[in-house]
Amino acid sequence: MSIVNQNTQVTAGSNGVETPSCYSKQSLGQLLRNNLGFLPVLFTLIIIAVFFQITTHGLFLTPRNLTQLILQITTIGTLGLGVVLVLLLGEIDLSVAAVATLCSVVMGMLSERLGYPAWIAISAAIATGAMIGFINGFFIAYLRVPSFIVTLAASISYSGLLIYLLQGQATLIINNDFIIGLANNYQTxxxxxxxxxxxxxxxxxxxxxxxxxxxxxxxxxxxxxxxxxxxxxxxxxxxxxxxxxxxxxLGVPQALLILASLILLCWLLLTKTPYGRHVYAVGGNTEAARRAGIHVVGIRITIFTLCSTLAAIAGILATSRASAVASQINPTLLLQAIAAAVIGGVSLFGGRGSVWSIVLGALIIGSLGNGLDLNNQPVEIKQMIEGAVLLLAVTSDALIRRAQTRTGR
The missing domain is CATH 1.10.287 (Helix Hairpins)
Structure with missing residues (x-):
């Protein structure tokens, strides 16, 4: 089946200006990929919601459960937002979960052990994340060490460092009302x-x-x-x-407002500034971007810095919601952050995707976990399903990229 689509080709007119040319035929699959964008992901989310609404006898879509679902995905969404930025470059950051936990430990120690005000503790945690990201970016962009190795080594190192900082303490309780309120307050x-x-x-x-x-x-x-x-x-x-x-x-969760603001800022940065266009250019073709005069090293360093900064904010939100800092890194947090970005439509090969995709991706991951919890499914079932969904998303991305390459897109 083919559909006639207008303005899909551009030709040069007699005045030398490129103008849309005649009609060209486009298959239904190409129309879905190029013109409907996020709709397949949205349809998947709707199917999941309907399924769990039926199997939980109407409990899934209640205001209380949906509010809890949003609170559950704010950490994944914030962490995944940083992952999106890195994936746009065609790179990977395996240290985001460790960075999030380490920065939350820094905040907890300054607030609870040393008695610093909340704003100082939070600022120090964010600054720590930015410094970590800069170091990762320096090794990757300037020394040209593969991002997989750098961030894997960083994850292992920071896992040990946070245990050392807590000095054997398994959990550090947070008592500061301002920190606790960040992810637990509601705006009415x-x-x-x-x-x-x-x-x-x-x-x-x-x-x-x-x-x-x-x-x-x-x-x-x-x-x-x-x-x-x-x-x-x-x-x-x-x-x-x-x-x-x-x-x-109870009202709009404050954590959701924080996440939405972060997504908006990143979207404006990537779509309304020359810096954002350079990010997509580097992710699409690094060598071509370098020959066009783009400072590729600087782009990579700043993106990894932003990624770890967002990871620090994710750690702060997670600590606020739990009112405690744990010495153990959540083993599924990294998987969920990457899965949310990829399922939302960000390409693993770089140069394609939007920061808004993290919303649908995080909702799918969160809805699967939340719905399976309501159905009293064990952790191993949740992990197997999340892994299968991630594999399906990556496979779809690879097939779409291959089809676009064959058609010259």
Whole structure:
């Protein structure tokens, strides 16, 4: 089956300006990949939600459970956001879970053992994450050591360092009210609880429309009406439904507002600045980016710095929610962060993906875990299913990339 699609090719006119040319045929599979984008991932999430809604006898989609689900995925989402940035370069960071735990230990020690104010402890934890990321980036970008080796070695080293810092203490209890409130407070007022989500949504819509307008202005192929409707309409419906559900319980979780703000900032950085275009260029073709005058070393160092900084914030949110710091690293946290990024649609090969994809990816990972918990399934079942979903996502990404290579895309 083929579908006629307009404006898919560009040719040079008599005035030397490139203009959209005639119709070209596109298979249904190509239309789904190029024009529907995240919709297959969204359909997967809907299927999971319907399945667990039925098997849990209506418990899955209750306001209380959905609020708990959001709180469960804020750590994965924040950690996965950093993973997305690294994957856009075609690299990998295996140290994010260890960095998150180590930075939370730094915050806990400064707050509980040394008695520093919360803002100093939190700032020190974030600064520690940034320093770690800079060191990782230096070895990877400047010394050209493979990112797999550097971050694996870092993960092992930081695992030992955090145990050394805690001096044999298995758990460090957090008593600071401000730190605990970061991930446990709710916003019910219209200014923050409603105003901030609406602001984020408005900026997203404005940015999407602006990008499409610029493509038309530059005589490039704009997004189809179907894709624009899906790209704008889906987030609007999700935000409205989420606000109704949250306010039916306790309000909008503050941790969700923090995550949404971080995603928005990273999206603006990657799509509205020359730096962001350079990131995609380096991930798409490093040698071509270098010949175009892009400072590849600097891009890589800053991305790894941002990744570990976001890992530190994820560790802070996890500590806030648990009101404690553990000396053991969550063995599935790294898998879940990478899985959320890849399932959401970020390519493992670099140069393709959006930071918004972490939302759907984290929701799928979180929904699987939450739904299986409600069905009283053991941990081993959860891990097998999450691993299978990750393998399916990576396989799909590889097949799509192969098909695009054959068609010259």
């Amino acid at each position: 007022g219209s200014l923050v609880g409603i105003g901030l989500p609406v602001l984020v949504l408005t900026l997203y819509i404005a940015g999407t429309l602006s990008t499409n307008y610029q493509r038309r202005k530059m005589h490039l192929t704009p997004s189809s009406s179907l894709r624009m409707a899906a790209t704008i309409g889906t987030p609007v419906l999700i935000v409205i439904a989420a606000l109704v559900l949250f306010h039916a319980y």
